[in-house]
Amino acid sequence: MTVTFTINGVQVEAEAGGSVLDTARRYGFEVPSLCHHEAVVPYGACRMCLTEITRGKRRKITTSCNYEVLPGIEVRTDTPEVRRHQSMVLELILAKAPENKALRDLAARYGLRVPRFARVARQKIKDCILCGLCARVCSESIGAHALTFTGRGDLRDVGVPFQGEPRTCIGCGSCASVCPTSCIVMEDTRTTRKIWDRTFRFVACDVCGGPVMTEEHKEHAIKTAGLPAEYYKTCPTCRQNGLAGHFARVGS
């Protein structure tokens, strides 16, 4: 079932159950966000996607990522009031990571230069803004459940449940890929990957000896994706070279 409503005066259509944010972006309206990712359930943690939504006689400023589309609502993404609220939210986020490049770039779009608030970050990881996207991707998409929020109040943090090494982590690196502030450090060498204070060993390519994927990631892939173990013996480059060589032999 499709739902019709307006965004900035433009009539738009969306599937029932979709979010205002996704619809706005599909129609080319720019709405900033940090914690949103299409692969996971909306969470509304960063509050950057604030928009003004009028439903009947009620008008409110609310997050668009977890606001389900409704027929007849009027959404405004660019009013001075919306920008003022977003700017305030961003200033507060900046207090957690004042030097972060991604945040500074976003702040420049709001004309924010000098952070007004003193740095308040108590997180173990520098520049973490506690959006929780890493933990949600790890649980919802990968299914490893290696990360979680820990602590309460100003001691809230993202990390490994009950401290220590992440025992269920498979070292896939998705958390580092999705992090909006790129604050998760992943160090790769030819044979090892270090992430969340745990060192993983890479499966070595049968041909060149280079890294294919971590051993834990391989086990996880065999279990969840249902592909045979032979798939994961060589790195993509060597596999392509092998195929080219095969064609050469067939052709000659």
Added chain:
Amino acid sequence: MDKTYVLVPRKCIGCRTCELACSFVHSNDGKLGRSRIHVHPIAEGHFIQMNCLQCVEAACVKVCPTKALARSEDTGAVRLLEGRCIGCALCATACPFGHIHFDRPAGLPVKCDLCGGEPACAKFCPSKALEMR
């Protein structure tokens, strides 16, 4: 989907214009490592172009945990929906032909999407070794 992407290794002269065209179209920096297509020398004066085969039963689509790889209905190509990708790199390791590479700095796989039906590699190929026909 009235046209097919055809690779003719016999006509390939190994100039790598396709690699350049591909990387410029997709990444603006012209780094050959970012190219979706790769030219391999297989013998003296003979080359073969290697690019995604857009498999009907694609391993990359099968393994993707977030359904970020999906077949486009207009071109028939398996393309990456960047917004859904979480950068787990499983597609790159699952491709049986090694046609997907993972761009670690960008956190995204490098995968041919046939440029929405008009591949730049075919457009720039001087010897018609790559064609849409």
